[in-house]
Amino acid sequence: MRSVRSVRLGVLKPRGFRLAHACGLVTLLVGLISSCSREAATESASAQQDTLQPAEMTRLKAAHLMADVARTDRERDAAISALRAELPEVSPAAGVELVWLFQDLSSRISSLELLQGRPDEALRVAEAGLSVSKTASVPLSNLYIAKARVFERLAKKNEAAEAYYQALLVNEQLMRDALEDE
Amino acid sequence: MPDLDNEEFSPEELAEAAELARDLEGGSHVGEASPALEAAALLRVSQNPVLTEARFQELRAELPTRAVPEKSEPRRARSFWDLFFSGLGLRWTGFLVPTALLIFVVVRSVGVAPEPALSQRDVGLPKPSLALLKAQARALSGAEAPEYEAQMAAYRGQVLASLEGRRTRGGP
Numbered sequence: 001m002r003s004v005r006s007v008r009l010g011v012l013k014p015r016g017f018r019l020a021h022a023c024g025l026v027t028l029l030v031g032l033i034s035s036c037s038r039e040a041a042t043e044s045a046s047a048q049q050d051t052l053q054p055a056e057m058t059r060l061k062a063a064h065l066m067a068d069v070a071r072t073d074r075e076r077d078a079a080i081s082a083l084r085a086e087l088p089e090v091s092p093a094a095g096v097e098l099v100w101l102f103q104d105l106s107s108r109i110s111s112l113e114l115l116q117g118r119p120d121e122a123l124r125v126a127e128a129g130l131s132v133s134k135t136a137s138v139p140l141s142n143l144y145i146a147k148a149r150v151f152e153r154l155a156k157k158n159e160a161a162e163a164y165y166q167a168l169l170v171n172e173q174l175m176r177d178a179l180e181d182e
Numbered sequence: 183m184p185d186l187d188n189e190e191f192s193p194e195e196l197a198e199a200a201e202l203a204r205d206l207e208g209g210s211h212v213g214e215a216s217p218a219l220e221a222a223a224l225l226r227v228s229q230n231p232v233l234t235e236a237r238f239q240e241l242r243a244e245l246p247t248r249a250v251p252e253k254s255e256p257r258r259a260r261s262f263w264d265l266f267f268s269g270l271g272l273r274w275t276g277f278l279v280p281t282a283l284l285i286f287v288v289v290r291s292v293g294v295a296p297e298p299a300l301s302q303r304d305v306g307l308p309k310p311s312l313a314l315l316k317a318q319a320r321a322l323s324g325a326e327a328p329e330y331e332a333q334m335a336a337y338r339g340q341v342l343a344s345l346e347g348r349r350t351r352g353g354p
Contacts, residue, residue: 057346068335097345100307104338138310138337141318167322175315182312 052088052101060086060101067108073116080112090132103129103139110146114153123150136177141170306348308340 052060063082070079083105088094090102106129113122126147134140144167151160191199202221260268314333321327 052345054346057342061342064335064338068331096307100341104341138314138318138334142334145318145321164322168319171315171319171322174310175312175319178309178312178315181309 056086063105064108067112070112076112076116080109080116083109083112094132096135099133099135100137100139102132103137103143105129107139107142107146110143110150114146114150119150119153123147123154126150136170136173138174141167141174144170306344308337308344310337 059082063079063086066075066082067079070076087105087109088098088102090098094102106125110122110126110129113119113125126143129143130140130147144163148160148163148167151157151163311333314330314337317327317330317333321330
């Protein structure tokens, strides 16, 4: 049974009033749906953390080992190829683990490219690693250090100082977090 | 005190009385309003104070329309946004939303870079040790730091082992 109030609303409210009410309700619904989908995206991003297969993990470790022991130019080139082969695909929704692996590999490749006398390529790889995420981590700081060393090699002192400063900021952030947890 | 009943009236007074009598009988009077005419009008009103409906309608027709509305005016039309926010049940939203946006923008612009490492902590990646971070700070001097390379290799090993362990526990 319709109440007197509902009847009055239905009869007296102009069309614009009902339209505005409908828009308000639609906005609320859209907000609720988008917040739910955002939560779902976050869950999906965190669910993307286990993307490395055991074989991939083994190859990744081997590539890092090659980079650890590389002393000659040929060994370093082989290590660069092995590390590049393990660079994961990183989407905007990638989990923190994938980002960590990608940035760690990028910083190592950049350092090796610089050692091989290819600063432009070293800078490109470092920039690619930095473009993925700016969340404070050890690999992020390493990328800034690698970038700073490239600029030093290119005699760009101001750019090098800026990159070192960014690395220092990340290092400070991590140090603060570590001290807070102790 | 003068005896008004027996007093002789002057010709002017008599003329004025006659004029008053004419006015009281409703006679027309062209020209300036005389004191007698004003007095006659006052007397007429005092004798017949009731305003008839016909006279009221006549007077109302002479007045500007805005002064005597037929009925109460319809309510002022509310704007779309007014209705929109009242539809949300947020009557003050028109004020609160811009304020909240302003605060949000200010807070965001004051925020410091880089982003905190919360997400890394949340997903359970091993945290870097203070020794590693100190070695990294020394490497920031630009000099080669073999100690840092060794510390970094150990930390990398921890992270990879953590990912492997996670796969073993919950992976395919």
